[in-house]
Amino acid sequence: MQNGATPLHSAAQNRHVEVIAALLQAGANKDAAKENGATPLHIAAQNGHVEAIAALLQAGANKDAATKNGWTPLHITAQNGHVEAIVALLQAGANKDAAEETGATPLHTAAWNGHVEAIAELLQAGANKDAAKEVRPGGGSWGGATGATPLYIAAQNGHVEAIAALLQAGANKDAATKVRPGGGGGDVSTVVLPVVVWQQGLWDPRPMH
Template sequence: MPSTQELFKAALQGDLAYFKELQSCDVDSHDSWLKVTYPKSGDNLLHSAARQGHVHLLKFFHEAGADLELPNFDGKRPLHEATQAGHLDCVKYLLSQDVSVDCLKRADWTPLMLASTKQDLVVIQTLVNFGANPSLRNKDGWNSFHLACREGFLPIVEFYHKYRGDLWDTVSKNGRTPLHTTALHGCYDVTLFLLENCGYSVDVKDSCGSTPFMDAMRSGHVNVGQLLLEKQQANIYEVDNVGYQALHQAAQAGHTESVKYLVETKGVEVDTPTTAGSTALAVAAKEGQLAVLEILLGAGANINSVDNKGRSALHIASGAHHAACVEILLQRGADITPDVAGNTPDKLAKKDSIVEMFERHKAL
């Protein structure tokens, strides 16, 4: 019998003549090579043929006795492979042979879910016509509509909504709606569609307390944030479970355009504290977001504001070893005063370069 590598190379290339010759020359053992699997993935020859779009091989293997439903180590069947790769002929052939249209791979993904991460509407329509259920949820609680919204391809979202008008009313296991997802990924057209055609409540929150507006801002999608303000009257001051507003989240992520929009265009108060007492300045200092730090200072942020433990942005930047942030804070006149535990910012410095920075500052 040929080696595994030889068999899969022929399947990869769609070499039907090779397999016909193999079958005719090896009548007694052809059943064994049909069952060969690739050691690392557990793929069989049908997986390879479906992935490459070789429908003629799928037919040949099936007629020779191969099982169209055998999964690989990831639980994927040939239909998963054909769907994910967008090979419509393979998808149609497999479905015509009555394979399970909603078969599950690892993490409970159906072929329709995989198709929903692409932009091939015809494949999705074909699966649905054969009975695929778009309301099924994967391990994380996402249905096919939710996945399509993440990808931001409007024709597929419109198709799902027309087919099943209730699919929008779903949340993932961490409480995230499709509207959260489109905002996070900056899918403007799909966000607009959802706002105009679905019944999401204003500032719907996920399990962390984040709203779609917060997601848009912390991802730097100002245009989507504006859309949520205009179409849904989102609350720009809404807070999540730890008291973060959109400004805190944008500062943490380092999205300067979001920070500028919130502070300069919308006039958001820069020194509003979180539940722990941290201002956006301290949040930016913790993450080493130097550009955000400078924007906030330019907008009048209190450089010496402290959190519930008496720590200033200088404490935070020093303890997090962000030398550039320490330097700008010292240059702008930040105080070297102790927190409630008696620690001054310089005592939290571990890097020699930051220690030297404090020593130079004290010597002035």
């Protein structure tokens, strides 16, 4: 099938839970990977199909399977803000701090799109609120600079409610990222987060009089 998809991928895509059950009972590979590494669980998570997720997890699907870019089902469902799917994966023991190839965690991907409820679920589960991206040589460029935290990502994209949720949870408002001017060389300069947060009107660094 196109891009290496199996019938189980297709059933997960279209939320056909009975078909998923039949395929699994017939011995279908629950962790079959497409060319990009996506498993049926990734597909179900991408679309927020909780029943499909539950069926795959019950069958023993790898809850932390990673695509070629290192994205787990939790990364994908957090990016799309599917709260019930996030809860299902977390309850199944999915790694809340899994890092993809640029070091982004599910909390980063939720912050990118400002999904406040997704952020809240991840924080409640104990996700590292100050996880810093670490862009490795040859890695992708998702989410920007090395050292970016979920708070920085939310501020970068102007998601005020997400910023507030992270600050309320105690995220480090002084976190800084290192950028590579021109895309080459080492990390030679620092961009300070408080400036961005201040611009959003959520924090004022000036002393009170």
